[in-house]
Amino acid sequence: MPGPFTITYFPVRGRCEAMRMLLADQGQEWKEDTVTGELWQKGELKKSCVFGQLPKFQDGDLTLYQSNAILRHLARNYGLYGKDQREAALLDMVNDGVEDLRLKYVQLIYQNYEEGKAAYVEALPGHLRPFETLLSQNRAGQAFIIGDQISFADYNLVELLRNHLVLAPGCLASCPLLAAYVERVRARPRLHAYLESPAHRDRPINGNGKQ
Numbered sequence: 001m002p003g004p005f006t007i008t009y010f011p012v013r014g015r016c017e018a019m020r021m022l023l024a025d026q027g028q029e030w031k032e033d034t035v036t037g038e039l040w041q042k043g044e045l046k047k048s049c050v051f052g053q054l055p056k057f058q059d060g061d062l063t064l065y066q067s068n069a070i071l072r073h074l075a076r077n078y079g080l081y082g083k084d085q086r087e088a089a090l091l092d093m094v095n096d097g098v099e100d101l102r103l104k105y106v107q108l109i110y111q112n113y114e115e116g117k118a119a120y121v122e123a124l125p126g127h128l129r130p131f132e133t134l135l136s137q138n139r140a141g142q143a144f145i146i147g148d149q150i151s152f153a154d155y156n157l158v159e160l161l162r163n164h165l166v167l168a169p170g171c172l173a174s175c176p177l178l179a180a181y182v183e184r185v186r187a188r189p190r191l192h193a194y195l196e197s198p199a200h201r202d203r204p205i206n207g208n209g210k211q
């Protein structure tokens with residue numbers, strides 16, 4: 001029996017929103033331990049973190065760092081890692097692709113927003129195309145990114161796509177399968193309830209007010 005779960009993180013969606021979406025959709029509860037900038041600046045918590053960064057995730061007496069490791073841990077616990085080794089390998093590939101795009105997004109948001117946004121949005125269809133292609137190769141785009149059941153990579157991908165829809169509302173115009181997929185996943189009852197809740201809506205996407 002996993003849990004109880006605690007997410008220790010800054011007061012943003014950031015690198016924790018995909019795991020929150022996963023937990024909410026799987027009907028799990030978790031506690032938030034919100035870290036203010038002031039507390040972080042004191043340095044003690046940072047020193048205690050394995051890589052000097054958040055998020056920190058507690059599952060009972062297991063403490064984890066690294067957001068993708070946390071997603072994978074939850075995936076193994078809740079059967080969200082594909083139906084076999086082949087699907088698991090493909091899900092790892094997709095999730096690494098999501099991470100590559102997230103790093104580009106984070107760099108834009110925190111380092112180059114004003115100067116870089118136009119070029120980023122222009123290049124975006126090229127970065128989204130691989131996901132549209134992958135989706136088209138699985139049940140003609142009518143299911144999940146890989147296989148017949150939702151996976152950790154779906155939560156991660158949908159979360160990042162939703163952020164991009166805030167950044168550039170038209171960004172999925174040339175990716176109709178991805179656009180429908182985001183809506184389909186978002187409409188799952190427990191996930192929808194979470195995404196409509198103040199816990200999600202009132203939490204900013206990023207820590208610097210840019211989105």
Ligand SMILES: N[C@@H](CCC(=O)N[C@@H](CS)C(=O)NCC(=O)O)C(=O)O
Pocket residue numbers: 014015046052053054055065066067068
């Ligand atoms: N690879 C790590 C990256 C973690 C990371 O970049 N954490 C940032 C917040 S999203 C952080 O702790 N920044 C404060 C610092 O580095 O002092 C993960 O996926 O968890």
